[in-house]
Amino acid sequence: MNLGSDVVITITGIVLVFAILILLMLIITLEGKIFDGMAAKKKAAKEPAAPKAAAKPAAPVQQAAPAPVVEEGIPGDVVAAIMAAIHAMGNGKYTLKAVRRAANGWSKAGVNDTTAPF
Template sequence: MDYLLPLAAGGLTLFDASLVSTSLVLVFGLLVALCLIITLEGKLFDSFNDKDSAQKRAKAMDELNKSAQKKPAAPAARAAVSAPAAPAPVVETGIPGEVVAVISAAIYSMEGGHAVVREIRRMPQAGGSRRGAWGDAGVVQSTRPFM
């Protein structure tokens, strides 16, 4: 009757206690093992992606160098003739020059020089959200339907 000795927990036997403790150790041990396996897989896939991106960068640089060597130098007369400069945009007071430069550069890079910035002004805040413009944009993007 020694194996049925009740423990202080309220009627559990030694067998019950050993079964519970063994189960807890196994469950948490396997969870730790799974975490390690997933971490190692992530590092493995990251190393594969780094190798692929390094190869792509090297290939792109080689192509860029080859195309730069093949192109003849542009004549100086051609550089003197350029498109007329666009007028400076009308900027609302309080917007720093650096912001104007960044906005203009972003539009130029997206449109390839085919767009002209005529005016830069602040958008009126309708509701005055606590999140701000970036937070509101994140909410709109995250809650947009998939259709």
């Protein structure tokens, strides 16, 4: 083979790879826009047009438990997930009073594992 055909094959391969990557990028971007539009339509369909007049409740209304004391830096969705798990596992008998960060047990286990004598 001569050097000229090797260069042509190499450049053709590089151009083809980048063209396909650009095509894939465009396809994925288009899919993202389509799915965002579908999600917006579903969200708009789920929202009620106007709230209905409040009817008298059939059962007595329970007072909500006081909000738990949450350590700074813990996101609200984490607190909500913990509260939901406690409620589900305890059948509503338990309430969450406080949320705080604990020491990282995995790092301690790693240190103990790597520094333990044989």
